[in-house]
Amino acid sequence: MEPPECPVCLQSYDGESTLPRVLSCGHTACEECLTNIPKKFPDTIRCPACTVLVNFPPQGPSALPKNIDLLRLLPSTSTLAPPPGESTRNSKKPSFEFVARSWPDDFYAAWKDRVLLLDAVSVEREEGSDFSSSSSSSSTRLCGCLKKGDDLKVSLLRVGSFQRRDDGCDSVFEFSYVLRMISCLWEMGEEERDELDVIMGVVEQRGVSKVFGLWGDLENGVLYLVGERLADFSWEEFEDIGEDDDALCLLAVMGMQLCEAFLSLHKEGVSVGCLSVSCVKFDEFGNVFVDLIELLETGREVYGLVSEETSSCGKPVGAFEMGLVLKRLVKNGVFMSFEVLFELLRKQNLLMTQSSSGCMVSYSSDVWPVCFLLIMLIGGKRFSEELTESVSGVDAKECEKEIEDLLVLYTCLIEKLNSTLESKLSGKFKPMVEILRQCCCLDPQARPVLTDLWKCNRGMVMNHRFSSMFALEKKKPGKRKEFCLVLGELCRLVVVGSREVEEDLPEEGEVDKDFVGKLSQGKIKSQDLQGHQDSVTGLAVGDDFLFSSSLDKNIHVWTLKDFSHVHTFKGHQDKVMALIYIKGAESVCVSGDGGGGIFVWSTSFPLEEQPLRKWYEPKDWRYSGIHALAYSEDGYVYSGSGDNTIKAWSLQDGRLVCTMTGHKSVVSTLVVLNGVLYSGSWDGTVRLWSLSDHSFLTVLGEETQGIVRSILSLAADEGTLVAAYQNGDIQIWRDETSMKSMQIQSSAILSVALNGKWLFTGGWDKTVNIQEVSGDEISLDCTHVGSIPGSSVVTSLLYWEGKLFAGFADKTIKVYYSGR
Known part of the structure; x- marks a missing residue:
């Protein structure tokens, strides 16, 4: 049997260099270790054996008694009995859950700081905002103020639903505001949470509006995504822009900033898929920003438009219904690449012809809507109205009756658009018109990239001999999962204008009655x-x-x-x-x-x-x-x-x-x-x-x-x-x-x-x-x-x-x- 040793240094007691001293709790440690143990409070020490806080003489361990019996019986096999209460302390008490949670700790840690305080946002409802001034349909936008120093104007996007504060429930326990939001997030689909995670991670990217976090309206039981609200686009600022060289340079700068914003989203693995004038915002210095909240709202309204135009036919859409959808989108100022619209209809099982090939949506799908928006800005409000009339003149009956290939209809539309552009925009805007022709290519891989469009705008602003001084960094493949915003789950949560609403998000005023049960498992x-x-x-x-x-x-x-x-x-x-x-x-x-x-x-x-x-x-x-x-x-x-x-x-x-x-x-x-x-x-x-x-x-x-x-x-x-x-x-x-x-x-x-x-x-x-x-x-x-x-x-x-x-x-x- 080995001789007794100090519980700190593990050296055997020898009566000289390792001298045992007895603490008031009954445990023993060597004199040198007791001298070196940190002492948090004066005249006290925590026993190294039982960790009980005991008195310690101010003179040091030499004033403590020696363990004479231990020195005399060094070979003894006896062990020191623990003091009263030590066995109770070391024994593991059974754990009983009062409120069982369905989410893990790492999920709570990842999302808790993204939930804004309950009193951080005040809500107001704004009626009559729409895609553009020419839109015949109006929608409702929720906005408010973020109480952060000077009140900041914010936009609110509904992303989830939870039990309202005043709804009847036979549980006497009321979960805290933060945990109710965490539970709402946990009940979301994984794809929805992934999209939220990415969107909230792009707040530091250039040209993209800020997203402040998530906020829950306890009165109505709705979880909102809260984003920065900047100044809206105004058509009056772009009247007769083609006759003003300074205005042309300003528009080119806007085009560069718009391209930079989309390239920033691409770095985070996000493509947009569509764009409208309402998505373009301006800060106090006149810089262009892309509004993420408005992009998601636009995506939801696109789902609503598609649903309205296809719900009456009661069958998968063909060329005629496709034409109605395209006309409605252009009329409402929404610019969408064909492959994005094709994929949207395919995911909703609305196409007669289901392509066996994979999804063609990529970062190139953003080139067409960005470039087309710039052409709309160049042409002004009158050009927008004329373009709408020209698109309305396209008749799906021009396609052969037996052919249900929707590409034919799209080609007819592009030809009419190009002829309108050629007649209305020429001269100074010829480079822009030329790159638009290339962007309208049906093959996304054959289109110019956004950096080419950025260079085209830059060439309208500065001398070409300075071009070598500036270059955009090409996007590197990231670790994030790539997705298209308009085709994502967040845009599908609410279908505006449709009677069908996703089950994951009840109608206004409805709640998930089993919310408490899901959270506490009882x-x-x-x-x-x-x-x-x-x-x-x-x-x-x-x-x-x-x-x-x-x-x-x-x-x-x-x-x-x-x-x-x-x-x-x-x-x-x-x-x-x-x-x-x-x-x-x-x-x-x-x-x-x-x-x-x-x-x-x-x-x-x-x-x-x-x-x-x-x-x-x-x-x-x-x-x-x-x-x-x-x-x-x-x-x-x-x-x-x-x-x-x-x-x-x-x-x-x-x-x-x-x-x-x-x-x-x-x-x-x-x-x-x-x-x-x-x-x-x-x-x-x-x-x-x-x-x-x-x-x-x-x-x-x-x-x-x-x-x-x-x-x-x-x-x-x-x-x-x-x-x-x-x-x-x-x-x-x-x-x-x-x-x-x-x-x-x-x-x-x-x-x-x-x-x-x-x-x-x-x-x-x-x-x-x-x-x-x-x-x-x-x-x-x-x-x-x-x-x-x-x-x-x-x-x-x-x-x-x-x-x-x-x-x-x-x-x-x-x-x-x-x-x-």
């Missing part, structure tokens, strides 16, 4: 426990019973099987302020009242009305009764009092063992964890006391100098300590290191409960708030999961095996559980 239900005649002050669980104390001076006992009332402990002459359960050879319930009485009740069946024993705390002029109770496995009951002290009592006979002083106000709450007694006070501090000798260890909360926040409740679990304050704040420590401070409520938090990752708080706002605590020793995150509204002030909380017990000031106790 609705949160409640059961009321009635019996007290005044406010509930404490809750405890043990021996298959729930114990509750009240200002009515009684302790009620309820069975955990069906939550029925089984017994009442009577005897207190004053209001009962604190309650704990102690498991042991003789399990008992201990209660403390406002008159200083501490009563011990047997929990063995049959239950008795009278206490096993009782004793009273001595009073003085500052006395205001017992405010808190705690118990250690050493057999001591600790009471926190209104005289600013903590007292240790022997559970066996009620003997006062010692009095611990140091707090400057009422000791309101006590917690025992890992060999340390934590005491919280109205003075705003948490003091730590050694359970082995009841000596003071250190103080927490003094880092907020000049700010006094009374501590009303403490909760601790697995090295994590949470303090709740009268101003609605909580503070979280891990191993006595402050990790997080945040406001949970706007008013006092009267009770806090912690179990694993679940943190529950309740108080004056009559609501139980639920947080999920996650992280490690370096960082900690506290996520608001949801809330349970109540009808009265929440006075006490207890979480046990997946059930939440809450006591209220209106005399009731509620049990919340998942109704799976």
